[in-house]
Each structure stands twice: as structure tokens, then as C-alpha cells.
Amino acid sequence: MIFSALAQHYDRQAKRGxxxxxxxxxxxxxxxxxxxxxxxxxxVDDIRDHEGKRPKWKLLTVPASFKRPGxxxxxxxxxxxxxxxxxxxxxxxxxxxxxNLKSHGAFKALHLERLADATDEGLVALRKFLEAWVPxxxxxxxxxxxxxxxxxxxxxxxxxDGVAGYIHESAAANELxxxxxxxxxxxxxxxxxxxxxxxxxxLHPAIKGVWGxxxxxxxxxxxxxxxxxxxxxxxxxxxxVSTSAAFxxxxxxNHLLQRDPHHRQCVQIGDASVVFWAEANDESAQEAAESxxxxxxxxxxxxxxxxxxxxxxALEAVSQGxxxxxxxxxxxxxxxxxxxxxxxxxxxxxxRYWATASLEEFAKRLAQHYDDLLIEPVPWKTxxxxxxxxxxxxxxxxxxxxxxxxxxxxxxxxxTGSRYPRSLLSAAIVRMRADKDVSGLRVALCxxxxxxxxxxxxxxxxxxxPVSLNRNDPTPSYRLGRLFSVLESIQNAALGDKLNATIRDxxxxxxxxxxxxxxxxxxxxAQNHLSKAMTTPxxxxxxxxxxxxxxxxxxxMGSHFPRTLSLEDQGCFAIGYYHQRSERFRRKSxxxxxxxxxxxxxxxxxxxxxx
Numbered sequence: 001m002i003f004s005a006l007a008q009h010y011d012r013q014a015k016r017g018x019x020x021x022x023x024x025x026x027x028x029x030x031x032x033x034x035x036x037x038x039x040x041x042x043x044v045d046d047i048r049d050h051e052g053k054r055p056k057w058k059l060l061t062v063p064a065s066f067k068r069p070g071x072x073x074x075x076x077x078x079x080x081x082x083x084x085x086x087x088x089x090x091x092x093x094x095x096x097x098x099x100n101l102k103s104h105g106a107f108k109a110l111h112l113e114r115l116a117d118a119t120d121e122g123l124v125a126l127r128k129f130l131e132a133w134v135p136x137x138x139x140x141x142x143x144x145x146x147x148x149x150x151x152x153x154x155x156x157x158x159x160x161d162g163v164a165g166y167i168h169e170s171a172a173a174n175e176l177x178x179x180x181x182x183x184x185x186x187x188x189x190x191x192x193x194x195x196x197x198x199x200x201x202x203l204h205p206a207i208k209g210v211w212g213x214x215x216x217x218x219x220x221x222x223x224x225x226x227x228x229x230x231x232x233x234x235x236x237x238x239x240x241v242s243t244s245a246a247f248x249x250x251x252x253x254n255h256l257l258q259r260d261p262h263h264r265q266c267v268q269i270g271d272a273s274v275v276f277w278a279e280a281n282d283e284s285a286q287e288a289a290e291s292x293x294x295x296x297x298x299x300x301x302x303x304x305x306x307x308x309x310x311x312x313x314a315l316e317a318v319s320q321g322x323x324x325x326x327x328x329x330x331x332x333x334x335x336x337x338x339x340x341x342x343x344x345x346x347x348x349x350x351x352r353y354w355a356t357a358s359l360e361e362f363a364k365r366l367a368q369h370y371d372d373l374l375i376e377p378v379p380w381k382t383x384x385x386x387x388x389x390x391x392x393x394x395x396x397x398x399x400x401x402x403x404x405x406x407x408x409x410x411x412x413x414x415x416t417g418s419r420y421p422r423s424l425l426s427a428a429i430v431r432m433r434a435d436k437d438v439s440g441l442r443v444a445l446c447x448x449x450x451x452x453x454x455x456x457x458x459x460x461x462x463x464x465x466p467v468s469l470n471r472n473d474p475t476p477s478y479r480l481g482r483l484f485s486v487l488e489s490i491q492n493a494a495l496g497d498k499l500n501a502t503i504r505d506x507x508x509x510x511x512x513x514x515x516x517x518x519x520x521x522x523x524x525x526a527q528n529h530l531s532k533a534m535t536t537p538x539x540x541x542x543x544x545x546x547x548x549x550x551x552x553x554x555x556x557m558g559s560h561f562p563r564t565l566s567l568e569d570q571g572c573f574a575i576g577y578y579h580q581r582s583e584r585f586r587r588k589s590x591x592x593x594x595x596x597x598x599x600x601x602x603x604x605x606x607x608x609x610x611x
Contacts, residue, residue: 002220002354003193003241003249005338009277010248016283019255022247023177025064025205026255028057029079030154031147034161037121039128042161044143044151055150059258062157062168063177064247067203067217075107077114077177078126078168079157086144087135090152097152099135108133114180120172122160129158191242193249198242205250209257209266210273212344220342220349257342265290267298269386270399270407272341272352278359279336288330289359293337296366302381311382318367324360333360339415343404352408355415365417372448375575376468377582379440386411392441393427395434403427419456422567425449429570433509443578446571453568460568469579476557477569480519481576483553484511487526489584490546493539494529512573515561526550 013019020026032045048055063077075084083089087104088097108130115127138144144151158167167173186199206217223238256265256275267274276293280286292314300307314327324331337359341352357365370383387399390410394401409421428445432438453461463475473479488503503522511518533543565573 002340002351003245005356006249006252007193007245009279009338010252012279013252013255014248019251020061020064022244023064024061025251026059027062027065027079027155029060029062029157030055030057031151031156032159032166033085033129033156034143034159035122035125035129035167036161037125039125039130039132041129041133041141041143044147045159046147057154060157060166063173065205067206067219069203073103073106075103075110077110077180078173079155080107081155082152085156086133086138086152088138088152090149092153097138097149101135104135114176118172118176120170122158122163122167122170123172123176125160126158126167186243187237189237189240191240191245193241193245196242198244200237200240201243201246202237204241204246207250207253207257207342207349209254209259210342210344210349211268212271213349214344214347218344218347218349220351222348264294267294267385267387268399269341269411270390270402271404272343272407272411274339274341274411276337276339279338280332282330284330285332285335288328289332289335289337292324292328292331293359293362296363298385298387299383308382314363315367315370315383318363319371324363331359333358335359337362341408341411343408352404353412353415355412357415362415365415368417369414369448372451373444374467375440375444375447375578377440377586379444384441384444386414389441389445392439392445393424393431395431413452419458420449420452422449425567425571429512429567429574432574433512436505436508438504438508438574438577438581440578443574446574450568450571450575460566465572465575466579469583471552472556473576474556475569475572475576476562477565477572478576479553479557480515480561480565481512481573481578482580483519483550484508484522484573485577485580485584486546486550486553487522488581490526490529490533490543490550493542493546494532512565512570514564516563519561 010019014021030046030048032047033041034043034045036042046055047058049058062079065076066074068074073084079085081089083100084103084107087099087101089100089103090097111130112127115123118124118127159165160167168177186202188197189200190196191198191200204219204221207213207219208215208217210218221239221241253275256277257273259266265275265277267276274297276290276297278286278289278293280289295307295311296314299311302308317324317327324333335358337357339353339355339362341354343350343352355362373384373389390402390407391397391399393406394403403423406421406423406427410424412418413420425446428442432442447465447467450461451465454463454465463473466473466478470478484503491499491503503525507518507522511522530543530547533539562569
């Protein structure tokens with residue numbers, strides 16, 4: 001199903017001229033060798049984009065590349081790395097360029113054979129160039145020397161001096177590409193993608209651009225060892241996919257995996273490179289659907305105020321049940337969307353998740369995801385992207401520390417509307433206990449897991465999860481979280497802000513897991529802190545208010561502290577702590593605003609943003 005959807009998307013894009021035709025591919029080219037009609041090397045053109053900090057290759061449509069066998073060098077037609085074209089290469093970490101006569105010999109033999117009868121001026125010039133070129137004498141050409149070492153680590157094409165375009169783009173070159181592409185001696189069998197009898201691909205083209213995979217590319221489908229073979233079939237014959245279908249799905253997937261600011265159909269979430277596309281007959285409808293999906297899946301940074309406002313408007317419209325075409329007349333709610341998550345696995349790729357649904361259904365699921373996350377005060381300026389949420393559960397909040405299974409399970413829940421993984425709640429709680437940081441993102445994750453379980457009638461979740469401070473909520477764990485925050489405030493009132501370690505630093509983890517062992521100790525300490533705060537006129541009023549708050553919280557609880565709290569109750573504890581602590585700083589801010597005093601102390605919970 002995945003290959004079929006990708007192949008169909010390739011067909012649509014190829015018909016619109018967005019992707020190269022069968023037998024061609026888009027490759028990263030950095031230089032063009034300028035040849036005279038007699039084959040003399042005239043110059044080397046640097047065709048890279050120099051607008052950024054570093055020169056960047058240009059994506060050109062050339063005769064298709066393929067997966068090179070490891071035994072003998074296999075050159076590409078009319079373009080390649082300089083190791084093949086010139087017989088010289090710059091290996092990573094090495095000093096001077098090194099000769100590669102074996103690869104150049106293969107490139108030369110292939111082209112002298114195919115260009116033997118050529119009459120086109122460009123192809124004749126290329127043949128003469130290869131006949132005369134001596135790799136050992138490369139340093140005698142100033143045009144080459146001035147581009148060392150970048151040239152010898154790049155792909156190159158050819159251009160005829162005085163003629164616009166490249167040699168591989170000529171009609172004669174296209175005829176050669178078609179002729180040799182048709183000479184496929186692969187066996188014919190039923191293609192599993194198209195259902196037609198066609199020549200079967202022995203090896204599928206490499207897929208490039210998946211984060212963490214091999215730079216040379218990897219495969220979704222491959223058979224390389226005897227234990228993978230069946231009934232004596234070799235390589236791709238074990239799962240027959242036609243050469244045209246293999247070309248189609250790999251070409252469009254490589255296109256989707258491009259990391260380009262002007263072409264964003266790939267988002268990195270955990271270890272998965274997530275690509276998405278829309279199926280629409282109209283190109284503008286397709287682009288509008290993909291743009292909306294990207295904005296909801298990976299919200300723009302808060303610095304982009306217009307995009308943030310558009311996203312907020314879109315989420316409100318979806319939540320209120322308004323049709324998507326009220327946002328943009330090009331949007332069709334029934335447009336079918338496809339989402340594919342790919343993860344590296346040695347020389348192969350793993351399918352982390354695969355989801356299909358209408359644009360309207362995906363929009364509803366993503367809007368519900370953000371609604372489940374909603375907590376007040378809102379700890380972000382724009383809805384948090386999935387990668388940012390996952391980073392909040394990882395050590396040092398680094399993406400590389402996100403457990404792959406957690407990232408995949410969470411995204412499946414977001415895309416399908418199913419339960420969040422229980423490990424998401426566990427990971428958020430573990431990080432709060434380890435870092436002593438009850439951040440807004442982590443608390444929002446706890447609230448999202450519990451709120452969705454309640455909505456889906458999961459056993460063990462029976463009470464509504466408050467979005468904002470609820471003083472009447474009877475849940476013991478929620479009240480304990482609030483109480484812990486009040487006790488921390490009492491300590492702050494007595495001892496001030498300049499503490500090496502607060503009760504949160506020392507006791508948060510144990511208080512949220514085994515309250516009966518910690519709270520009696522904290523209550524005794526709070527009495528001492530209250531006595532001290534009462535003796536100081538500046539803190540007396542605050543101490544009285546906090547004592548009253550603690551009493552009201554305790555009045556709504558039983559006579560004993562719980563012995564232990566379950567994972568769900570620890571999540572409620574964090575939510576209660578967050579709400580109460582945020583209320584403390586809201587009151588402090590209101591007091592400062594009324595008195596004209598500016599308070600430089602800001603709690604990290606309330607200033608968190610997402611990139």
C-alpha cells in the first residue's frame with residue numbers, strides 16, 4: 001500500500017512536470033566541465049548556490065542514478081563524481097587528492113562504447129575529452145586547480161562551450177538514455193505495486209535524506225543474504241516490483257525527503273523523518289492542503305506572528321466544526337492525506353508509522369491533540385511541535401536522547417486519535433523528578449495523557465482533569481500537588497528567594513510518589529517557617545494568606561496522607577502543583593502591577609516558549 005501510494009503520487013507529479021520522467025533523476029551537482037568542440041577542457045564552472053553561508057549544490061535532472069554494486073565500479077551516464085569522470089577524488093580527512101584509475105576506467109569504457117557512433121557536437125566533444133584525458137596530469141589544468149579540493153568531492157556534468165544548457169539535456173543524449181534504459185534484461189513478472197507484468201527491478205534505487213541513515217542512501221526493500229531468499233529467487237525477485245514502479249516510489253520519496261526551506265514536506269520527529277503529501281486533482285488544492293497540514297503538524301515559531309495567527313484561526317475553525325474551505329477556498333476537506341515516518345536501520349529503513357485519512361479528519365485529530373495539551377496558564381506562545389514535546393521528556397532536552405519507540409508511539413496517537421502511550425506520562429514524570437523542573441510542557445503532557453484516557457473511557461481514569469486552577473477539585477493527588485506548592489511558598493516567605501535548595505529540589509520526587517513519608521515532615525517544617533514569617537511585618541500578611549490556603553486544601557482531603565500515588569496520580573500531582581504555583585506568581589504580578597513595582601523574578605514555568 002505504501003509503495004502504491006508513493007508510485008501514484010509520482011505519476012501525478014511527473015505529469016505536472018514536478019519530477020523527472022522515468023530514466024532520469026534529480027541529483028546534487030556542484031560543477032560543470034566546459035568543453036571545446038575538440039574535447040579540450042576550457043574551464044570549470046562553479047554552478048553552486050552562493051547565497052548562504054556556504055556554497056550549496058544545485059539540484060539538476062540527469063540520467064538516473066542507481067545503487068552501485070560493491071564488487072566493481074559502476075559509472076553513471078553523462079555525469080558522476082570526479083573519481084569516475086576525472087579519475088581523481090578527495091577522500092574525507094585526507095590531504096592531497098588521490099587517483100582512482102579503476103573507477104575512471106569504467107566511466108571511460110562505458111562512454112566510449114555508447115558514444116562511438118554519436119554525431120551530436122556535445123556528445124562528440126565528451127568522447128574526445130575522455131579519449132585524451134590523463135588523470136595523472138590533472139594539476140596541469142589551472143581551471144581545475146582553482147577549485148581544489150571542493151571539486152574532487154563533488155558530482156559534475158558537462159557543457160559545450162558556446163551552447164546553452166548541459167550536454168546531457170540535448171535531444172541526442174535523451175535518445176541514448178531512452179535506448180539504453182529500454183535494454184533491460186530483467187525477468188518479467190507480476191509487479192506487486194501495479195499488478196501488471198513488467199521487468200522486475202533487481203535492486204531498487206537508494207533512498208537518501210533520512211536522518212541517521214547512510215549518506216549513500218538506504219533501502220526499504222532489499223534482499224542481500226541467502227536466508228532472505230526463497231525458492232531460488234535472487235534479490236528483488238523475492239518481492240517483485242517493476243523497474244518503473246521502483247523508480248517512481250524512490251524518486252518521489254527522495255523528493256519529499258529534501259530539507260529545503262522552500263520545500264517543506266519532511267519534518268524530523270525523534271529518530272523518524274516524517275514525510276507527507278496530499279492527493280488532489282488540482283495542483284493548487286494539493287499545495288494548500290500540504291501547507292495547512294504542515295502548519296498544524298509543525299507550528300511556525302512565535303516570531304512569525306502572521307503565521308501563528310493563521311494557525312490559531314485554523315485550529316479554532318476546526319475545533320468549532322467550521323468547514324476548512326472557509327479558511328481557504330482552495331481547501332477541500334475530503335482531500336486525502338498520507339503520512340509516512342521513516343527511521344534508519346543500518347543499510348535499510350524502518351517504517352515507523354504510516355497513516356492515511358482525509359485532510360478534515362487529520363485536522364480534527366491534530367486540533368484535538370492541542371486541545372488535550374491545553375493547560376492554563378498557557379506555557380507557550382504558539383502550539384508546541386511534536387519534536388518539542390518529545391524533547392521535554394528526554395535527558396538534557398536533546399532530540400537525540402528521545403527514545404525511538406516513544407516518539408513513534410506518540411506520533412501514532414496524534415495522527416490516529418488513539419491513546420497516548422503510557423510511557424509518555426512516565427517519561428514526563430521521570431524527567432520532572434530527575435531535573436526538579438516541573439515545566440509547563442511536561443505538565444501539559446501529563447494532562448494530555450490523562451484527559452485523552454478519560455475521553456476514551458480508559459479504566460482507572462474517572463475524574464475530569466482541570467485545565468486551570470480548580471479549588472474545589474476533590475482528587476487527593478491534585479490537592480497534594482497544590483499543597484506542596486503552598487508549602488514551598490511558605491518556605492520562600494520565611495527564607496526568601498536566595499536558597500541553595502528548596503523543598504521542591506529536595507522532596508518533589510518522593511512527595512509525589514510516597515506522600516505519607518514526606519508530607520508530615522514538610523508540615524512540621526512549614527510550622528517553623530510560618531512562625532518565622534509571622535514575626536516579620538513585610539511577610540506577615542503573606543504568611544497568614546498561605547496558612548489559610550493550606551488549611552483549605554487539607555480540609556478537602558481525608559485524615560491521612562496516601563501511602564503511595566499511582567502513575568496517573570503523580571500526573572495529577574504535577575498538574576495541581578503547576579496550577580497552584582502559577583497562581584502564586586499571577587498574584588505576585590497583579591500586586592506589582594497595582595503598586596507600580598517591577599519584579600525581575602519570573603518563574604520558568606510561565607516564560608517557556610516553543611521554537
